[in-house]
Amino acid sequence: MNSLGVITVTYNSGAVIDEFLVSLFAQVDVNWHLYVVDSSSQDDTCNKIIAYNSEKITLIQQNENVGFAKGNNIGISRAIFDGCNELLLINNDTAFDKGFLTKLLKNRDYNPDTVLTPKIYYPDKTTLWCAGGGFKPNRAYAAYHIGENEIDNGQYDGNYFCDFVPMCCVMIPVSAWLKVGQLDEKYFIYSEDADWFYRAKQLGIKLRYCFEPSLIHKVSSLTGGAKSKTGAWYGSRNRIYFLRKHFSGWLRYKFLCIYCGGMLIKLILRQYSFKEFGWRVSGAIQGFKL
Numbered sequence: 001m002n003s004l005g006v007i008t009v010t011y012n013s014g015a016v017i018d019e020f021l022v023s024l025f026a027q028v029d030v031n032w033h034l035y036v037v038d039s040s041s042q043d044d045t046c047n048k049i050i051a052y053n054s055e056k057i058t059l060i061q062q063n064e065n066v067g068f069a070k071g072n073n074i075g076i077s078r079a080i081f082d083g084c085n086e087l088l089l090i091n092n093d094t095a096f097d098k099g100f101l102t103k104l105l106k107n108r109d110y111n112p113d114t115v116l117t118p119k120i121y122y123p124d125k126t127t128l129w130c131a132g133g134g135f136k137p138n139r140a141y142a143a144y145h146i147g148e149n150e151i152d153n154g155q156y157d158g159n160y161f162c163d164f165v166p167m168c169c170v171m172i173p174v175s176a177w178l179k180v181g182q183l184d185e186k187y188f189i190y191s192e193d194a195d196w197f198y199r200a201k202q203l204g205i206k207l208r209y210c211f212e213p214s215l216i217h218k219v220s221s222l223t224g225g226a227k228s229k230t231g232a233w234y235g236s237r238n239r240i241y242f243l244r245k246h247f248s249g250w251l252r253y254k255f256l257c258i259y260c261g262g263m264l265i266k267l268i269l270r271q272y273s274f275k276e277f278g279w280r281v282s283g284a285i286q287g288f289k290l
Contacts, residue, residue: 004032004101005079008092009071014043016093016218021052023215026098030105033058033084035075036092039065058082067188072167076182080174087172094169096215103213104171107159115200115207116171119156119214128152129217132162132209135198139262140243140255143194146209157211163201165209167193168217176205184245186290190231191238198246232276233283236263240287260284 006024010017024034034057038046049059060074072089079087086108088101100118107116120130131147143164147156180200183192197207226235243255263280266272272280 003082003084004030004086004088004105005076005082005084006032006034006088006090007037007072007075007079008034008090009037009039009068009075010041010045010049010092011039011065012041012043013045013092014041014048017045017048019095020092021049023094023096023098023100025052025054025056027101028098030101032056032088032101033079033082035060035079037066037071037075038062039067039071067185068167069183069187069189069192070185073182073185076177080177085174087174087177089167089170089172091168091217093218094215096213100213100215104210107208107210108171111206111208113173113176113206115173115176115205116210117165117207118169119152119209119211120168121152121214121216123216123218125216126151128156129219130165130168131156131211132160132207133165134163135194140239140258141194141198141246142239143191156209159208159210161206161208163207164194164197165207167196169215170207176200179203180205186241187238188234190234191242195242195245198242227276229279232279233286236280236283237287237290238283240284241290244288244290 036049036057037060039062046059046061049057058078060078066074076087104116104118117132121127122129128147128150130145133143133145135141135143146162180196180203184195187195200207226232239259240256243252243259247255263272263277267277
């Protein structure tokens with residue numbers, strides 16, 4: 001039986017970790033092991049994990065907040081070292097039913113070398129957060145979610161290939177991970193998933209959305225979301241870094257102009273407050289320095 005390494009990064013996750021662990025331990029007929037990389041949580045996250053006293057959990061505590069990218073790299077390296085041949089990167093602010101892993105792994109039978117992702121809902125279980133995704137070249141390769149904020153009426157009840165999904169929940173064969181390489185730790189948080197899937201596409205690694213199974217995601221419950229200072233600063237910083245990393249010459253200039261011009265237009269249209277605009281400009285300046 002394949003060995004599935006489940007990797008999650010915690011940071012003050014005490015408010016959400018219980019439901020995540022209950023969901024995971026309810027899974028049957030799957031040989032899984034959980035690798036928790038804790039970024040120096042200051043709440044009761046680690047105490048709750050330790051209280052499980054389970055051989056199915058490896059807790060890897062860090063002395064500082066290492067961020068999403070590095071945290072996942074640490075957990076994945078340990079999972080591969082331990083002999084796992086399948087990786088599930090998953091946020092711990094998620095919840096899912098007892099057949100979740102079994103259903104997702106069934107899709108593996110028909111897609112042996114493909115990255116898999118499920119249907120993801122907001123906590124109301126009817127509004128979609130993500131049913132696959134892609135990139136928008138005409139918007140400086142901004143990543144987007146298919147179906148975001150739509151009520152689910154079965155319009156995405158079919159499996160299909162796509163180019164991008166957030167790494168809230170992705171199942172990656174170790175062979176694909178090794179081919180694409182680790183998450184770029186310069187991102188720290190946000191856009192590291194876009195970077196990885198952009199590289200994966202260049203290397204011919206496919207991504208497949210699977211409408212069964214599904215899970216719920218308590219979106220931005222741990223980071224504050226795109227409008228927070230952290231979200232705005234890192235969001236802008238990392239978009240600039242992404243464009244400078246992957247494009248050169250005229251295309252780089254074009255995409256940077258589109259992105260920076262877009263920030264100014266959103267300020268004029270009052271989609272950004274002056275405070276948020278300031279955070280984003282500060283982040284963009286740092287992005288040019290990376």
